[in-house]
Amino acid sequence: MPTTSEVPDRQRQVEDELVRKVLASFEQTPDPRLKQLMQALVRHLHAFLREVRLSQDEWQYAIDFLTATGHITTEHRQEFVLLSDVLGASMQTININHASDDEATEATVLGPFFVEDSPEIPLGGDMAADAPGEPCWVEGTVTDTDGNPVPGARLEVWEADEDGLYDVQYDDGHLAGRAHLYTDDQGNYTFWGLTPTPYPIPHDGPVGHLLDKTARSPMRASHLHFKATAPGLRTLVTHIFVDGDQMLDSDAVFGVKRSLVKRFDRQPGGTLTPDGRELGGQSWSRVRFDIVLPKTS
Structure with missing residues (x-):
């Protein structure tokens, strides 16, 4: 297959003419x-x-790949989002639309496992439900970029269990490891979740096949998802990541931002919890994540 520089002038003219025609069709x-x-x-x-002088066999392979991506996509598994994620397109779109701001919390990818209408929990409630994993106490505040607390901000939180699976990846329809809650009058929030652990993105489909063929890992760095919304402020979709995680520099979807890496302090079994919860001698962790939302423009 010739390189672009080796294409004869006559062939180049034919290809140029087609580009002009297609562009003109949208005029x-x-x-x-x-x-x-x-x-x-x-x-x-x-x-x-x-540039790549695509062969017809390669074109057909691409069509088949996209067809398979559509076929495996369901209400709870968005393979096209996964494809966008592993190509860095999701993260680049977020970078473009959420310009870096030293004052506001940085955004990152939504991921394929967000679900609307999650269960509501009170402040201090348990979003993990009965999902397996080590308990984690999460606390923080929501403020605007002027430092004003944001009462009544809605926080959606969701994460994988210690086996690396989200609730929607099980067949029983049970919701666990996800919830929503609201900040108090001072913009504070607290809840129990799970200490995040690394896990692979779904890699039994076309996207996983692509990663395998390109010698890329499907592993995501340990993280906990957040979506924060409040009237008059820009909606934030983000994660927090675990300081010290070995996957921080090789996250499969390029979602890690250093400002979102947080220290999860491990607590030995028997340590008193902030809310006096009885954990039966089980170890637990705690993390603080203060969220800053910019005003809508």
């Missing part, structure tokens, strides 16, 4: 933003095809 698009998106997509897509 009458009424929506200027849609026109911009489609023409940019055409330019970049054709540039890729021409």
Whole structure:
């Protein structure tokens, strides 16, 4: 297969003409933003095809890959999100739309396992339910960038259990390891979760096959998901990560940001918990995560 520089002039002209025709086909698009998106997509897509001199067999393989990605996608498993994640597209979109701000908490990927209508728990409640794992006491505040507390902010929290699975990956329909709660009048929140552990993203489908073929690990760094919403403030989707986790520099979806790495202090069995909970001699951990939300523009 010739490289781009080896393509004869006549062939180059044929390919250039096709690009012009496809771009022209979108010239009458009424929506200027849609026109911009489609023409940019055409330019970049054709540039890729021409740079790598894609074979027809490779084109068919790509079609089959995308078809398989669609077939494995369900209400609880979004393989296209997973594909976007492992290509870094999800994280790059977040970077573009959430410019770095020293005052506000940084955003990261939503991931494929967020579920609407999670159970509500009170402050100090247990979002883990009966999911297996070491208990973790999570506390913090929600403020705006001026330092004002945000009462009544809604926090969605969810995570995998110690076996590396989210509740929706089980077949029993039971919700565990996810909940929502609201900050108090001073913007404070507390709840019990699980000490996060590393786990692999689902790798039994097309995305896992891609990672295997490219010698990439499916492992995610240990993390706990948050989604924070409050009137007049920008919605935040983020995680916190465990300081010292060996996967911090090789997270499969490129979601780690250093400002989100937190110290999870391990507590030996028998240590008094902040709320006097009886853990029967079991070890536990605690972490603090203060969330700062910018105003909507």
